[in-house]
Amino acid sequence: MLNLNTLHFGGDYNPEQWDKEVWKEDIELMQRASVNLVSLGIFSWAKLEPSDGNYDFDWLDEVVELLHQGGISIDMATATASPPAWLTLAHPEVLPVNFDGVRLSHGGRQQYCAASEAYRTKAAALVEQIAKRYAKHPAVKMWHVNNEYGCHAPYCYCENSRKAFVSWLQMRYASLDELNTAWGTDFWSQRYYNWEEIVVPKRTPDGTHPNPGQQLDFKRFSSDVTLELFKMERDIIKKYDSVNPVTTNFMSMKFTYAMDYFAWAKEVDFVSTDHYLAQHDPLNHIDLAQQADLTRGFAGGKQWLLMEHSSSAVNWQPRNYAKTPGQEKRNALSFVARGSQGALYFQWRQGQAGSERFHSALVPHAGEDTRVFREVSELGAILKSMPELSQYPTNRAEVAMVYDYEQFWVMMQANMPTEDLSYPNTVAQWYRAMWELGIQVDFVQASASKEELSQYKLVLMPMVHMLSEQEEENFISYAQQGGNLVVGYFSNISSRTGRVKLGGYGGKLVKDVIGVYVEEFYPLRPEQELELSNGLKARMWSELSRANGAEVLASFAGSDVDGSVAIAKRKLGSSTAWYQGTELTEKSQKKFFAEIVKKLEIHSEGGEGTEVIHRGPFRFEINHLKNKVKVSRS
CATH class of the missing domain: 3.40.50.880 (Class I glutamine amidotransferase (GATase) domain)
Structure with a gap:
């Protein structure tokens, strides 16, 4: 289960994107900022396995030791979120097919079909290597499977997916007659007489749409088949580590819908999530509160962990507005008040290259002599000062x-x-x-x-x-x-x-x-x-x-x-x-x-720009109109 003796502070750490000289500086800055946990290796598959079956852990071993010596705990990732180029070249069937029947290209992330046996086989082999190597390392305190499942390509319409969908339907329905009744297939002559006649609900002629019951079941299937990937990796880790908890980061955001997180929450050792503000919305702090409360719902009212959010601007909205002075402290403490065991970010150091190079980080391009680094360091000190808060869930609502x-x-x-x-x-x-x-x-x-x-x-x-x-x-x-x-x-x-x-x-x-x-x-x-x-x-x-x-x-x-x-x-x-x-x-x-x-x-407290939340004996008052935060014992 999640450690209830501390509040976590830190974020995604990607040392493979930097020269070794930067690594020691990173540790020193992490200590300055009160960082105590980093997620390591999330997108490192190509670096860990440069070619099929050829593993290279030397660089990761070195980083793990540096973090351990620096007193920084590790949320060890399985690196399976983005298959390497050699895999998609050798097995193009790994790549997902979209609603229009077009196979997507390598070059982004999450470029895999959840029903692909080639992907499953190679992902399982990588996880086996990582778990066997780091399961007993004292710096590893939790496990991070894949990353943001279903965020980019949640539905695949390839032949492998069709076969898997049919198998899923055969487990759900006792017979084709039962399926035909559920879907109402006598409409538009859609009745099925053989399981192999069933297709995935992709693009149909203009002015028509796939069967509604079929669409609904396909979304259920897609969540389930993706959850099987998580369970596969989790079970491999458990063979080597029966002590430290295993999770994967959900996406608790208003329009994130592909995975049924209530179902997923039953399979993780603790719930963790990512959340990014729509900064253009002047009331985005209310959306933040809603998604934090929803995440607590996934967790059954228990404590959970904010695995990612941003220190300032993101990079993928039409207009990426920076956070205003004091806003990030209010944001992070609103998450904590609503049940999070701390505040983690994407990412530690702002990247120089890649499509997320303008996404904010704890250490910006301008370095540590910046407002962002000073403010997140203040937040780190606040979280460090009240570890006992972690033992209490947020109080139940009426x-x-x-x-x-x-x-x-x-x-x-x-x-x-x-x-x-x-x-x-x-x-x-x-x-x-x-x-x-x-x-x-x-x-x-x-x-x-x-x-x-x-x-x-x-x-x-x-x-x-x-x-x-x-x-x-x-x-x-x-x-x-x-x-x-x-x-x-x-x-x-x-x-x-x-x-x-x-x-x-x-x-x-x-x-x-x-x-x-x-x-x-x-x-x-x-x-x-x-x-x-x-x-x-x-x-x-x-x-x-x-x-x-x-x-x-x-x-x-x-x-x-x-x-x-x-x-x-x-x-x-x-x-x-x-x-x-x-x-x-x-x-x-x-x-x-x-x-x-x-x-x-x-019972009512706050409102009109101010939120008041109770977590055990702690009372949080967050004034979004006057840029103030107060945490006290009730």
Whole structure:
């Protein structure tokens, strides 16, 4: 498990990009900055194995010893994130094929198909060599498998992937008849009579799209087949090291969707993640908080580790704005307050060459006599001064929000009622409203048990489009047994196979429990804004609906569905369930939630630019308006 006796500070270290004379200077600067952990060898495959089966560890041995002598611990990477040129030349089938059937080229990173046997064989051989060599070294404190799985080429549409997909389907479905029913293949003559007839859902003729159920299953398969790569490397490491924990860095960012991190979290010894700000967004600190809280959700509320973020500007956004003075300290401590066991960066020293040469680092191009190095050194000293913080998880919230990668996947499909639907944007808007009210939020899956849900006073369900019968019953039971629930529009529309539930949209949860009968969707036109009957403002979405036992709090006006239910609630004994049948504007969403949390007497601290988070006996106050951070004992 993750070391609970210290806070980690450091980042990715790439000594192979520098002459040896720089290495000793690096150690001295790391000591000055209070660095105590570096991730080593992440992209070193070509350097460690210059040709097939010819390994060279001399340079890495030297770096490992220098770090050990300098008191710097190592997060040892397996170097499998970018196959070397000799491998893709000898085995071009390693390279992934995209949605249009084009095989991608060597020269970037993650240029591999997760179903490629050639890649798996050579990656396994490399990991075997690294684990055997460094498993017992006292400087190695954890293991870093691959890097940011699924970030660049999460889906491969080659023949190897097709065969693997079919095998995955055969394990998921008892028969072809069951698959045909799940996918609804009688539409467009898509029925399959032989497993070999099944294709991967790549480009189809213009104006058409692959089967929705097939698309959904392919995304499930892609996450699973990639997870098998991680498990393969993890299990090799465990043969040689049964003590130190093994992880891989997730990508907790708003529009990162390819891997189901809730499923992945069950396979790592501890959750770690990378996060990079959209610096152009003046409220990016709220997105940071959301993704940190989401990562804590992956970790089941336990401590986790921020494996990468930036000291200043990144290099891959349209306009790469630098962080302002004091911003990085606020960013890093917000992560720590929300459960991270420290703050690590990409990368230690800013590169001179390569496509990330303008990405910020702890040591910038201008060297250590810089604002960035001074500020990160101050942060390192702060983290070093409070190691006891690491023993405490972030305190549980009173409010939970449902987040589910399969909802993300199904909402990405074409032919929805409007192309303006955005699962991540709706989740972010609901979260932002709570953040500005000073309400802490935990994240749970749509598959959360009744016991998990019962720990929260209020559960929010923004656009939870698919629910199984059991999942729906869990939320109904939660609401009927004292839990308070807010269900968003376009929720509980289909089963987990994507088949629409009949008899009124929203299923039993909306129609019978909350008591709103939804007949038809009426998406609003771009830029159209409605003022509801209670003064709140709505955009993008309206519905033809009527009360079916619910108390109507707001109805649509000035629309094609005047008088239909926009917002409703129903008392369920000691609890209340609300239905929000539209997308409210940001101000209206905040006002609607403010009324609910006041009624439920949910604890609020901070808000309006300031966040207050409790982690055990520690209280963090971070003022994003006045550039101040305060950490104290409660």
